[in-house]
Amino acid sequence: MSSENAAPSDEHTIEIEVSTAYVEDQSAPDDDRYVFAYHVTIRNAGPQTVQLLNRHWIIRDGRDQTQEVRGEGVIGQQPQIEPGESFEYTSGTVIETPVGTMEGSYEMRDQRGHTFAAPIPPFTLSVPRTLH
Numbered sequence: 001m002s003s004e005n006a007a008p009s010d011e012h013t014i015e016i017e018v019s020t021a022y023v024e025d026q027s028a029p030d031d032d033r034y035v036f037a038y039h040v041t042i043r044n045a046g047p048q049t050v051q052l053l054n055r056h057w058i059i060r061d062g063r064d065q066t067q068e069v070r071g072e073g074v075i076g077q078q079p080q081i082e083p084g085e086s087f088e089y090t091s092g093t094v095i096e097t098p099v100g101t102m103e104g105s106y107e108m109r110d111q112r113g114h115t116f117a118a119p120i121p122p123f124t125l126s127v128p129r130t131l132h
Contacts, residue, residue, distance in 0.1 A: 016040065017040070018038055019038070022034070035094050037092045038090070038092065039089075040120075041088045042087045042106070042118070045084070050080070050110050051109050054072055054107040055069070055104065060101050065096065069104075077089075099130055100125040102122070
């Protein structure tokens, strides 16, 4: 990201909420395969329309094995989100332990063509009754 395209941080307020679910029927604990679905809500609380360009995920399992995923958009889309509106989608990931974490960022672009990162706060992936 070049500095002349970077937008002032106070111009953008992107709120990201994530909920997770263990997908038992696709998991195989005996084979160290734990499947999780995650539902993301991206809300544009700023004054300008923004477009989600790219995603970057950092996925860690309980053994601290890390996967990084980068790609265009989410679920095949690069949605535009109007001020006060939100975009929701569901996706999934597979890790080798019953507990892990995910975090990352979305690369966004505003109406003026400025790009900025919207951080995705860390969240936990956990098989039910694994964590107290």
